[in-house]
Amino acid sequence: MCKWTRTTPGLYYDLTSAGSALPGLPLQSYPFPLVCLSVLFLACSALGGCPPAQGHDPLQALAQGTNCSWTLERHARSYNHLEGDVRLRRLYSANKFFLCIDKTGKVDGTRRKNYADSLMEIRSVSVGVVAIKSVSTGLYLAMSKKGTLFGSVRYNPSCKFKERIEENGYNTYASLRWRHKGRQMFVSLNGRGKPRRGHKARRRHPSTHFLPMLPT
Structure with a gap:
């Protein structure tokens, strides 16, 4: 020294x-x-x-x-370990409905805790972006340009959603591809368990808040 x-x-x-x-x-x-x-x-x-x-x-x-x-080449921070991460969850909304996709591609909410169509495979496709697929039907959750939710047979850019943990501990899922007048469009279930158009939902609305629950 x-x-x-x-x-x-x-x-x-x-x-x-x-x-x-x-x-x-x-x-x-x-x-x-x-x-x-x-x-x-x-x-x-x-x-x-x-x-x-x-x-x-x-x-x-x-x-x-x-x-x-x-001496130390600077590289962009790598988050590759997040890509491909798969979780089996049921998305339980703050309105007390489980998100589900039936075999016809219809997106709906159910109060049945162990309903087969509500078990989702949530896969990280990039940092903060996920693809959601029904395990029983094999259909991907997707959102159209008009904000309508539907089940897609094939994975495509409309099936990508930004996953964000909100302050109340619930998650929100916003379409990565589509916006309405510059505003994000969210996956949402109303008080009757019916999907709402993405442009009518807001991040702070309880209808857009989902809790990923472990299957039982």
């Missing part, structure tokens, strides 16, 4: 490594810029290693105010 001491003649520093010490060297005997660069280089090495890359002079880089990015 680098230890600075003050003596009568002036400032000295000692460098100690592997139990051996170099004799104290007077600070005045070295050009001030070189001493500063040396200290900066030692500090940078101690903080995690900025070893010189090929074709780069560390002292020159420090003199130019260059950071250590030439």
